[in-house]
Amino acid sequence: MAQYTIKFLPDDKVATATSEETILDAAQRTGVYVSSLCGGDMICGKCRVIVKEGQVFEEQHMLLSREEVRLGYVLACASHPRSDLVVEVPVESRMEGKQILVDEDAQRFSGLAGVDLAKYEFHHSPLTRKIYLEIPPPSLEDSLSDLSRLFRAVRAHIDAPIMQTGLKNIRRLPQILRRGNWKVTCTLGQRGGTVEVIEIEEGDTSERNYGVAVDVGTTTVVTHLIDLNASKILATDATYNSQIAFGEDVITRLIYAKEEVGGRERLHEAIVGNINMLINNTVAAADVSIQDVTCVLCAGNTTMMHFLLDLDSSNIRREPYIPAATHIAPARAIEVGIQINPRGLLYSVPGVSSYVGGDITSGVLASGIYRSPDLSMLIDVGTNGEIVIGNSEWLVCCSASAGPAFEGGEVKFGMRATHGAIEKVKVLMGGEVVETVVIANEKPRGICGSGLIDVISELRRESVIDRTAKFAEPGTCSRLRRMDDDTEFVIAYADETAIGRDIAITQPDINNLVRSKAAVYAGASVLIKSLDLKFDDLQHLYIGGGFGNYLDLPASVAIGLLPDIPLEKVKFIGNSSLSGAKLGILSQEAYEEVEKIAQKMTYIDLSSNRQFMDEYSSALFLPHTDLELFPSVS
Ligand code: FES
Known part of the structure; x- marks a missing residue:
């Protein structure tokens, strides 16, 4: 060949x-x-x-x-x-400008200042902690083994009926105790009801105990290095998920893992490489020894967690959509390839199903909807629109496959929200004039999700598209034209763009976007109706996910992506997956709470749900077939 x-x-x-x-x-x-x-x-x-x-x-x-x-x-x-x-x-x-924007995102949406556990009514009890011990040496009268002596000393500080440690530690223990003159620091981790001694060091190192909270996103990976003693975030870093090279969305990567020889390994190595790089960057920035990083807590969707933990993901996309696991016990981080203290632990935020993962349970924890008597809904808008509704008594969730249009996929000039993406659009004078805002003030090279939502809302307002999302006759305004057998509307002419070509939105683009918004709205509608409720009954609507932060609320309601409820009920909660992970790593209570949340959430599968198809068809209009549902728009 x-x-x-x-x-x-x-x-x-x-x-x-x-x-x-x-x-x-x-x-x-x-x-x-x-x-x-x-x-x-x-x-x-x-x-x-x-x-x-x-x-x-x-x-x-x-x-x-x-x-x-x-x-x-x-x-x-x-x-x-x-x-x-x-x-x-x-x-x-290409993928450009990623670092700056992702860093900006990390800072803007993830709360660098610190984690206020009290606000969430959690006590400070990190997943791993260090205790300095001065242990009485053995004698003929007190002849316990070294290990039992260590456990006894630990139990004098904490309630730990069941304790364990690994063989490697037991092998090292006699020397460390004696070399340290019976003054040692024990690093303890929690594994269910068992307290594990994960590290023993000579002397007092208890001041230096760090953990890393990770949001393992399909598109971006964000890490926060946290001082586990002080509940303080020391450094943060983010990058694009390198798995993008093998497919931009979850489904494409699942296919890659299954069908390409070595595909699963490559996906695993890519995400482990990202996390290790981010950990290295943050420890360097904070001048922390990697030896003192004793745990990592990862929150991600079910597929990302399968790739990270190198689990068999082949049944996730095939009916009846069964993951290998949604709740994974802590493992040694190094077993997965994550490089922190060699005995440090890797924890995962538990998920609910193949399509509602730990990123969403983490979001439920961070939003607090599980502990309020108020009826609340959380919508995480992305390739999948995950939706949770409930209160302190119950939680119901679903996942609507929205497709990649909001992230720029299936749209001719669609792109992610990076440099050069048009993020805001205003259409004036019946479509003759278009004003845009471009990320980083550069010449545009495409349109990202928030810009696309604006475009549809603006085109509808100016009657360039009708309620069925069909364009008016080409020529109705000078920007509306026929091109390659499709009608398209020019948003920026070639001389204004970075790509030397006109940037336009086509009829197929609009159809894809309308299908995406219809899926999210229909998912939310099915949840509401299955509980015999109305959107008006909602007391709070939380919008999560990185993309959610950029949504223009009135435009999102105008196109029928979000329900028409008073805007004061709506709150953007940013990267709630990461916020939940930070709570979990700093508080055993919070981690146990998210485990309870995952168990409590009832999952409704929409793939075989007839009502979903009906709701979806009704939502394929702008904003909806039933205008009474959108009084502020009509
Ligand atoms: S990757 Fe070539 S058409 Fe999608």
């Missing part, structure tokens, strides 16, 4: 590829990021690259316009080399 070299610009990285392989395969292997939302299935059209030199064979598809083909664009996942190549990854297919 012929072998060719492919040089990727602007990274200047060189890969080799056979004629059987695609440009996308070569890019992924070489660590060159090319947007690939559908994982190479020739569906999303996001993996556009430009062949500058050389010949390719391109499989048939309809995802590029005539103009793009003329400019040398090909789909990386559909193109096989037929000679050595020079390939440019254009700006719209």
Whole structure:
């Protein structure tokens, strides 16, 4: 089989590829990021690259316009080399500006100042703690073994009826006790009802005990290094989840894990690598020894936790959607590959089902809805819209598959909320004038979720689209035109953009977005109706998830994504997955509470729910078929 070299610009990285392989395969292997939302299935059209030199064979598809083909664009996942190549990854297919924005997110939404446990009525009792012990040496009258002597000394400080430690510690124990002159520091971890001695050190190191709370997101991974004694956040860092190279959403990665040889291992290594890098960055920033990091608590959706823990995820996407586990006992972090103190523990926030994971139970903990008598709803808007409703007595949840449109997928010029993304849009004068706000004040290269919601709401208000989300006749305003057999509305002309082409929203884009918003609203509606309630009965509506923070509330209601309730009832709670993880790592009570929350949540599966399909069909209008549900809009 012929072998060719492919040089990727602007990274200047060189890969080799056979004629059987695609440009996308070569890019992924070489660590060159090319947007690939559908994982190479020739569906999303996001993996556009430009062949500058050389010949390719391109499989048939309809995802590029005539103009793009003329400019040398090909789909990386559909193109096989037929000679050595020079390939440019254009700006719209790259991932740029990630660090700054993710850092901004981390600071803006995750509360750097500290964790106020008292506000949540939790006591300070971190998952791992250190106790300094001055142990009476043995004598003929007091001839307990070294281990029993250590346990007795610990029990003088804390209530620990069941204690254990590993063989390695027992082997080291006699020397440490004697070398330390019977003055030692014990690191204790909780494993269910058992207190485990996870580390024994000479002398007093009890002042130095740190933990890391991690939000393992499908798109971003965020870590906070926490002083477990002082409940203080010392450093924070975030990055994109490197698994994106293997598929942008959960389903694509599940397929990759199952169908690619070594796929599961690569996904596992990618996320472990991200977490280790972030831990290293934060300990360096805070001048902390990694030896003193004694635990990590991870909150993530069920699929991400499967990849992190290297569990078999193959049944998650097949009916009846069964995960390997939703509640995983603490493990030695190093067993998973996470590098902290070699005996440090890795805890996971328990989830409910394949599609309602620990990120959501963590959000329930952080929002406090489980302990209030008020009726509250939590909506986490992302590729899946996870919805929880309840109060201190009961909690019911579901997950509506919204698709990737809000994250920029399945939308021609859609992109994530990074530099160059249009995040706010105003349409004026019947569609003749468009004003935009672009992240980092750059020339735009696409539109992110909040911008897309604005566009639909604004186009509807200006009657450029009707209630069924169909465009008016092309030419009704100068920006509305026919292009490549579709009608589209130009948001920014080529001379205003960073990509040298017009940025427009097409009819298929709008249809995808309307389907996404309909799924989220229908999910919420099914929950409300299954409990014989109305949205008006809600006393609080919490919006979680990174994307949620950028939502324009009136626009979200105007398009029928969120229910039409008084805006003062709505609260954005940011990265609630991380907030919950921070509570859990600092308080055993909070960790036990989230375990109870997971057990208490009743899951309603929407995939086979008839009412969901009815609600979904009704929600495919702007804002809805039943305008009485949206009095402020009509
Ligand atoms: S079309 Fe190539 S990755 Fe989706």
